[in-house]
Every structure is written in structure tokens, then in C-alpha cells.
Amino acid sequence: MDRFLRYVRIDTQSAEDADTYPSTEKQLDLSRLLVDELHAIGLTDAALTEHGYVLATLPGAAGAPVVGLIAHVDTTPETPGGGVEPIVHEAYDGAPIVLPGDPTQVLDPVEEPELAARVGHDIVTSDGTTLLGADDKAGVAEIMAALEYLAAHPEPAHATVRVAFTVDEEVGLGAHHFDLDEFGAEVGYTLDGSGLGELEIETFSARAVRITIRGRGAHPGSAKGKLVNSVKLAADLIAALPRDALSPETTDGREGFVHPSRISGSVEETVVALIVRDHDDGKLEEHTALVRRLAAELEAREPRARVTVDATDTYSNMRAAIDRHPRVVAAAEEAIRRAGVEPVRSLIRGGTDGAVLSAMGLPTPNIFTGGQNYHSLREWASVQDMSAAAATVVELARVWAEPAA
Numbered sequence: 001m002d003r004f005l006r007y008v009r010i011d012t013q014s015a016e017d018a019d020t021y022p023s024t025e026k027q028l029d030l031s032r033l034l035v036d037e038l039h040a041i042g043l044t045d046a047a048l049t050e051h052g053y054v055l056a057t058l059p060g061a062a063g064a065p066v067v068g069l070i071a072h073v074d075t076t077p078e079t080p081g082g083g084v085e086p087i088v089h090e091a092y093d094g095a096p097i098v099l100p101g102d103p104t105q106v107l108d109p110v111e112e113p114e115l116a117a118r119v120g121h122d123i124v125t126s127d128g129t130t131l132l133g134a135d136d137k138a139g140v141a142e143i144m145a146a147l148e149y150l151a152a153h154p155e156p157a158h159a160t161v162r163v164a165f166t167v168d169e170e171v172g173l174g175a176h177h178f179d180l181d182e183f184g185a186e187v188g189y190t191l192d193g194s195g196l197g198e199l200e201i202e203t204f205s206a207r208a209v210r211i212t213i214r215g216r217g218a219h220p221g222s223a224k225g226k227l228v229n230s231v232k233l234a235a236d237l238i239a240a241l242p243r244d245a246l247s248p249e250t251t252d253g254r255e256g257f258v259h260p261s262r263i264s265g266s267v268e269e270t271v272v273a274l275i276v277r278d279h280d281d282g283k284l285e286e287h288t289a290l291v292r293r294l295a296a297e298l299e300a301r302e303p304r305a306r307v308t309v310d311a312t313d314t315y316s317n318m319r320a321a322i323d324r325h326p327r328v329v330a331a332a333e334e335a336i337r338r339a340g341v342e343p344v345r346s347l348i349r350g351g352t353d354g355a356v357l358s359a360m361g362l363p364t365p366n367i368f369t370g371g372q373n374y375h376s377l378r379e380w381a382s383v384q385d386m387s388a389a390a391a392t393v394v395e396l397a398r399v400w401a402e403p404a405a
């Protein structure tokens with residue numbers, strides 16, 4: 001908990017559309033602290049790479065596979081993330097938690113069964129004016145705690161562990177400069193999940209779609225028959241998207257979506273940015289085709305406008321890559337059990353660094369951290385669940401030093 005509280009106080013927000021890598025220099029404030037703390041634990045090779053990743057090694061049993069552990073230091077730019085003042089609600093009594101910095105922010109156990117189930121736990125929140133940053137400083141703290149424990153307890157034997165603390169995960173670039181040869185792990189795990197016991201082996205396949213609508217400007221006083229307003233055309237396009245389906249606000253589980261996330265422009269040109277998601281690559285194609293069809297229809301109705309669609313793949317579902325390495329999942333489930341928790345296989349309605357790493361050849365499922373309500377002012381984490389995640393990491397390093405079952 002002390003580590004976690006220390007880390008969340010450091011502002012590490014990443015930024016969209018930056019020209020630098022990492023997107024913000026302040027992320028490295030935490031990365032540099034982690035290098036120092038890793039040295040103090042005894043991981044003498046800990047260092048910052050030229051791209052801002054922290055890499056370090058805890059040597060272990062010769063001949064056992066090298067296990068990679070990965071978490072990201074940055075927090076989302078979607079929610080205020082500077083000046084975090086963590087509050088520990090010790091031995092939670094089950095009542096609604098009113099966050100003092102903004103009393104309209106209330107954690108209500110009636111609305112949140114996960115919170116209701118944690119009476120007696122120590123619950124960490126922000127003061128309600130910022131996110132907490134459990135995503136992913138809980139993961140960072142758990143890996144650090146596990147490394148410290150393993151370094152002090154070499155018996156029973158554990159596998160060699162390689163650690164990476166990445167930057168810019170929240171803007172989709174966490175693995176952008178990740179060098180698998182330099183990392184040198186044979187299997188990987190991100191500590192970037194949520195609820196107790198969850199092991200995520202599937203992500204969305206993700207695509208960014210950018211629709212550019214070019215209209216025609218004219219002085220509004222003499223625009224009759226001349227003006228083509230791209231703002232109105234963009235509104236038509238968005239209004240034509242499905243609402244009761246294929247939207248984040250109306251889907252869950254395995255249902256994908258087409259989500260207009262940003263719009264900017266004026267009469268002459270308007271850009272609509274969408275994200276398209278599905279667990280099934282075939283359906284991802286269908287959703288993209290729907291967007292292209294709506295764009296073509298718009299242009300057909302107003303031939304004086306120019307509508308272009310650019311689609312870029314962001315990451316793909318890691319399931320297929322992980323299925324080729326069944327021991328990666330079995331070892332994680334065994335480690336979770338040894339930490340006293342029942343493992344729950346689940347899927348991510350989003351992506352992780354692991355999705356990109358799995359596609360690059362390092363199978364990397366995602367392990368729970370004990371944090372909840374990510375990217376929200378009402379983000380919280382249970383210290384007891386974070387402890388279970390740290391214990392899972394310790395057990396995982398040991399499981400991989402044992403002969404394959």
C-alpha cells in the first residue's frame with residue numbers, strides 16, 4: 001500500500017497526438033523512481049531505455065523459461081490525473097463512500113456489488129477531483145512488491161523474471177518501441193486487469209477510423225446555392241449510426257461497436273474520429289464496411305462534398321496467439337489458485353500492451369490488479385485484492401521454475 005500511495009501521487013498522464021515518445025516527459029518521473037527502487041531491491045541491471053521503458057532482471061533458476069512481467073506507468077488523459085490525493089478507507093464499513101473533494105462523487109455499494117463484497121477491506125480512492133491511478137499503478141506496485149519478496153526469499157526456486165514498466169499505454173502506444181529480443185522473455189504477463197482472480201486472454205480487435213468531410217465555404221449572407229456545410233453533413237453521418245446496438249453504451253460481452261469519439265471542424269471541413277471494436281475480426285470488417293457505406297451515401301446525397309475514410313488497425317485480439325501456448329494460461333491459473341483465489345477467465349472489452357506483444361510473438365495474457373472503475377473519478381482499489389495480485393506474481397515466478405505438468 002505504501003508503494004501504491006507513493007506512485008499514485010506522481011502525475012504520469014500521457015497525452016493524445018503528441019510528437020514525442022513518451023507523449024509526456026512527466027511519466028518518466030515515476031519511471032526514474034522505479035529504477036532507483038529496483039536497484040534498492042537488488043535488481044542491479046535496472047535501467048531506463050532510450051524510449052522510457054524501465055527494464056530489469058531478477059535472476060532465477062537456470063533452464064526455466066524467462067517470465068516477463070509488464071505494467072504501464074502512465075494514466076489516462078481522459079480524466080483529470082494530476083495532484084492525486086489518495087484516501088485510505090480502512091476496514092470499509094459497507095456504507096456509501098462520499099469523496100470529500102467533490103461530494104457529488106459517491107461510491108455506492110448498492111450500485112457496485114464489487115464494493116459491497118469488500119466490507120472489512122482497506123479501500124483506496126482519490127478525493128473525487130481526479131482519477132486514482134490504480135490503472136496501472138496497482139500493477140506497478142504489485143510487481144515491485146513481488147520482486148522485493150522474491151529477492152529476499154530465493155527458496156523455493158523461481159524462474160528468471162524480466163520486468164518492463166512501459167509508457168503511453170493509455171494512448172495505445174505502450175508497446176510501440178518494445179524490443180522483444182532485448183526483453184528476452186519467453187512468456188509475458190501484463191498486470192493491468194481489474195477484479196480479483198480475473199485472467200484475461202482475449203482483447204478486442206481494434207481499428208481507428210477517421211472520416212474527413214470537405215464542404216464549401218461561402219459568406220452566409222450570400223450563400224444561397226453555394227454553401228455546403230460540412231458540420232451539418234457530419235451531424236447527418238453520426239445520426240445515421242445505430243444507437244440501440246453497436247454502441248459502447250448499449251453493448252457488453254462479445255458485442256462490438258462503432259463509436260464516434262471526437263468531432264472537430266467548421267463549415268469547410270469536419271473530421272469525425274471513430275473507434276471500431278470487435279472480438280471477431282470478420283465482424284470488425286463488417287463494422288468498418290458500415291462506416292464506409294454511410295460515408296458513401298452521404299457523398300451520394302451531396303455530390304459537392306468530398307468524404308474520405310481512413311482506417312488504421314490499432315491492435316488485434318490476442319486469443320489466437322495465446323491459444324498456441326496453453327501453459328501460459330495454465331501457469332497463471334495455478335498461480336492465482338496458490339494465492340488463495342479462484343481464477344476467472346474473462347475477456348477484455350479493450351486492449352492491453354499484451355495484445356500488441358502477443359501479435360509480435362510474446363504470448364501475454366492479463367492478470368487482475370484489484371483496481372475498479374478505471375478512467376473515472378470514482379476509481380478505487382482494495383489493498384487486500386492488490387496483495388492477492390502481488391502474491392499471484394510471486395507464485396507465478398515459482399510455478400514457471402517447476403517442470404511442465
Ligand SMILES: [Zn+2]
Pocket residue numbers: 072135136169192
Ligand atoms: Zn491500464
